């Protein structure tokens with residue numbers, strides 16, 4: 001077995017790609033030799049996939065990437081949930097050809113003219129190129145089982161799933177459109193929090209999204225929030241924790257400030273499973289832990305229940 005292909009992935013930060021067809025073994029073996037190039041010059045980087053195998057950080061099993069993709073990025077041995085991109089997630093949930101994306105081209109502007117180690121503008125360009133996303137959330141209307149609904153899915157691969165003006169605005173428009181069309185809302189969150197590059201403008205999104213959800217709730221329409229690893233800070237402190245039903249994926253880290261900050265501030269020893277989905281289920285913050293492969297049928301079940309009263313009233 002070729003060990004050189006094992007070393008590149010750091011779970012949590014890697015670029016999430018759709019199912020990748022591995023190149024033939026010969027390509028792997030010859031890519032680093034000095035053979036003259038034949039045909040139009042492609043860079044070596046493009047010829048070699050990031051890795052054919054991924055090591056599970058929980059049970060250390062080597063998993064064939066194709067198998068991991070087919071299993072919705074869940075370790076087939078121990079059930080560890082790897083990060084999954086927003087488009088793959090949408091694909092795993094909605095009925096084929098029913099998803100109509102909203103505000104697909106909305107992009108952030110560098111309103112503060114932020115300059116740090118690199119500019120906000122260059123960061124945005126870099127992430128847009130690497131992820132083929134415009135920002136950290138994809139929103140749209142679609143169908144899950146028999147239910148027409150508004151779905152927003154965040155992507156940690158885009159600037160740590162941080163919430164800037166675009167994430168806030170896209171979600172607010174999604175929720176408002178669901179209110180108008182009398183549809184349930186599902187938001188699947190993963191985020192490091194508000195986007196520092198947009199300062200106050202990102203914090204304003206907390207109030208804006210929360211207000212839109214309050215208006216949606218006044219119309220007695222259900223909102224299900226799904227928390228995935230990790231959901232923290234400004235996102236957790238706004239729309240992610242406002243669900244009529246709050247679900248989480250197994251092992252997801254969920255919290256406001258990180259455990260180190262809390263430990264330093266309170267000077268208290270924290271329980272070992274602090275800020276995990278399991279801990280929060282036991283303490284009543286979330287309603288259920290749902291493994292990724294069961295997510296779709298469970299969402300259908302919950303929506304059946306949450307929309308039954310309204311349907312009965314209408315008929």
Ligand SMILES: [Zn+2]
Pocket residue numbers: 056057058059060061075076077078079080
């Ligand atoms: Zn595993």
